[in-house]
Amino acid sequence: MNTLDSKIPEGPLAQKWTNYKANQRLVNPANKRKLDVIVVGTGLAGASAAASLGAMGFNVDIFCISDSPRRAHSIAAQGGINAAKNYQNDGDSVGRLFYDTIKGGDYRAREANVYRLAEVSNNIIDQCVAQGVPFAREYSGLLDNRSFGGAQVSRTFYARGQTGQQLLLGAYGALSHQIARGTVKLHERHEMLDLVLVDGKARGIIARDLTNGQIKRFAAHAVVLATGGYGNIYFLSTNAMNSNGSAEWCCHKKGAYFANPCFVQIHPTCIPVHGDYQSKLTLMSESLRNDGRIWVPKKKEDVEALRKGTLKPTDIKEEDRDYYLERRYPAFGNLVPRDVASRAAKERCDAGYGVNNTGLAVFLDFSTAIKRLGRDVIEARYGNLFQMYEKITAVNPYETPMMIYPAIHYTMGGIWVDYELQTSIPGLFAAGEANFSDHGANRLGASALMQGLADGYFVLPYTLQNYLADEIYNDRVSPNTPEFEKAESEVRQRIDRLMSIKGTKTVDHFHKKLGNIMWDYVGMGRNAEGLQKGLTLINELEQEFWKDVQVIGTADSMNPELEKAIRLADYFELAKLMAKDAYHRNESCGGHFREEYQTEDGETLRNDNDYMYVAAWEYQGHNQDEILHKEPLVYQDIEIKQRNYK
């Protein structure tokens, strides 16, 4: 039985969103005041959704796990945000942005959603400028652009190397405005631990106050999940420490399908791992690939000398350097999409050309650009990134090339949503990285910010209103019903169970082990045998966790160890689903690289006949096989090709 209805509107691709808006139902102002919406997460998607819904007149409760909405991890996005403005007159258009995004996602994204994303991209830039986001300007006073991977046009708007920060502060400002008006109520340092369903509809959440451990109930007519991705499952990733997948997972357990969980993005330009005490990896923006050239030595003896420290990278002559991206992909060069660049780095390092002690690093070199443009220009463009690199590594990248290596960065997979961003649970919506819809099997750079804000500012205000139009006949939802009581008591039991194990090993001990298993078997390169082995190892580790983890302290106080334990318990289940999804998808596409399925050149080899679908998984209980639902992907307006960046 296929229960997936993606609710794509009728009509030609370019008319679908217009048609939808023309036919959607509205709620009048007097009724809006009687309708409550919960938004979980205050990143770009959550903050923009809450601000927009509040401005429309709905009552919004918004939740964040940090002390302020401004901490959300959207803030760390560096490079920029895409839009099809074509201000550069270089041939860009809505159609081109749509095409690049579908192709970049290796033909595994839903066409109608992506087209809408490209369509509203221009409104986002207008909105952000109106909020006072200080985008980079040309001397004329007009907006400046730069290029990003997977595109041959300059469509990326940026605010130095802190675009995510400035966009988030814009959304945070809009949110603060609504908080001041009283339409939005902020609950900081609260973590969602369960979703409450009443008569099959999402009607509220159970949250834990992280300052004192209080378990609280919150009721509403609809719930928006905007809690980001689950990249931290790998322990080491570019995600913030508190980013986690538990809100998504508790919704999944309550009936929200999880789509394409194995589609994970590995970002090519991160600072390499240097020690086992390391807590996270730091991204160096993709924008650096505009001017930086990636290389390894051509000769093995130079590699040896570099590792021993007898040779400096600057000593290696031009003709002895292998600019492997420029060599393999002359058309896109250093600006190939992230998955392609990551695999190419892995290929060189696996072949023994890695340039640091661990053998897992390549150079990102700015000497050519500094010669061409001068140090001042490079400093103006990337100064803060260079400073960050120097602070972490104690190496000056103006003089010595940066060392970089791929790292886990983003999860394209997420909660399955239809065209309205509604999940398989009525009344539960998912936005931003938490949903699966727009990036297929690989996200292009500068598109995460675009999607988060598109969902929050320009999609949910319409689609959520369409849903709420029916809710005007329902009174305020009460949190004092048996459904809320049951959900709260289950949360308490789960916490009690974790607290009562009193084992011998710390939560991080288990998380690091899980991370290693995931990186080794469900990471950049996967194969059937490895995935089976990974599954066994995850199962064993999960059992050990539930016997031997030590969660110190009490549940009724601020207790970061307990927070981590709750999240890790969910990660074990999610890890298994990721491995199963990767195992079932017998093809390579985007970030999902199955070693059995590759072209002679080592590129991804898709199987469009058998796998051109979204894999949406339905939870069946702990350690029960999940049920797979397939949403076929139909491309009306695009010719499907093997991706080629040569």
Added chain:
Amino acid sequence: MNFTLKIWRQENAKAKGRFETYKVENISSDCSFLEMLDILNESLISNKIAHPVCFDNDCREGICGMCGLYINGRPHGNDDGVTTCQLHMRKFKDGETIWIEPWRAKAFPVIRDLVVDRTAYDKIIQAGGYVSVSTGGVPDANSILIAKDKADKAMDAAECIGCGACVAACKNASAMLFVSAKVSHLALLPQGKVEAANRVQKMVEKMDELGFGNCTNTYACEAECPKLIKRSNIARLNREWICARVGKEK
């Protein structure tokens, strides 16, 4: 590297705090300060010595503003232009004793150990630190021209991460640098000009109401700001405020 740590421990807002002494050994010089605290916490748990030390942190790449420790008497420690998470142990001497405290300010009460409540900052922003624009109905982005130097200056101010180091550094626990950064960012741009007079008065009023102190021009805030926000913003804040007051009386 080995270190002796003197860390402020406090069970909750009402409890009496105290310094506790811990030792950490074999720390790599490439380790970040927070990773060093991770190692301490792992050993506190494994050896059942004490509850792990609570400290705020999130992105660990110097942008979210969540972390902030008062280290050897300096907010974010002994390195310029970095947050605590970007401070590395190579900046310390082997065998050194390191004193670690939370931000100390009336407006930032301690929640537990090194974690403080900075919601006062959000309240100041809610008082007017934004352009009052709702979603939709805005002009084309390029219809608002902004001179590059103005945009750059606005960006310099907008880089503030709201960590609270300026308040912690100030003997008066003044939030002037924080407030002035937002006031400047928006006052420098045409989009923010319309509400500038109202904004500056509302934000300053809220800042006073929440218990932050006054500015007495010592500029400790500028010296310790991890994002190198300049004190000239405070001058701009004062100018904006005076102009707003004068305008009001007219």
